[in-house]
Amino acid sequence: MLRYALSKIALISLTLTLAACGSNVKLSDVPVEDRAGASTAGAAGDAASSGAAGPGVPIALAAPTPTTPRSVAPLQLAPTAAAAAAAAAAGPVNVARVILFDYDSFAIKPEFQAVIEGHARFLNADKNRRISIEGHTDDRGGREYNLALGQKRSEAVRRALGLLGVSEAQIEAVSLGKEKPAAMGESEEAFQKNRRAEIVYR
Secondary structure (H helix, E strand, C coil): CHHHHHHHHHHHHHHHHHHHHCCCCCHHHCCEECCCCCEECCHHHHHHHCCCCCCCCCCCCCCCCCCCCCCCCCCCCCCCHHHHHHHHHCCCCCCCCEEECCCCCCCCCHHHHHHHHHHHHHHHHCCCCCEEEEEECCCCCCHHHHHHHHHHHHHHHHHHHHHCCCCHHHEEEEEEECCCCCCCCCCHHHHHHHCEEEEEEC
């Protein structure tokens, strides 16, 4: 019985001695790094992030997590004053600037009436706008004849715009004859493209 009591006392004193010599670091507070590189910690995780970890305590830094790629929207720049002026100088949007004619004719065909009206609206909205109407021909016939025919074509467009209210001061009608073909060659397709009046904004 005495031996049992002595052994129990010895066990208690050994337990107290080990407790007195033990470390103050709690195992639950030590960061644990997993195989994936992520760090998990208890209360020491907050201390490590603030630099307050005690001496001798390993600090496991978390590996950067991969970021998902994000699409970047293109930057939309407002047009400069010069770009806006250049766009306005080009004339009305989505309105053709070429009127085609039949062979040896300066009569405006009905299908080009909408083109004339579109330019008339644009010019009437801004009386400071100026245009040149350049008359062209195909390369058949003499130079003087083609210059005269080109002039009649440009004048026909000028008159049509005038009937829709465009001031004559806004329009200059000129002829280039066959000197500046839109298409090269002797085919009927090339001839058709060259029999034209072009509206050029200034």
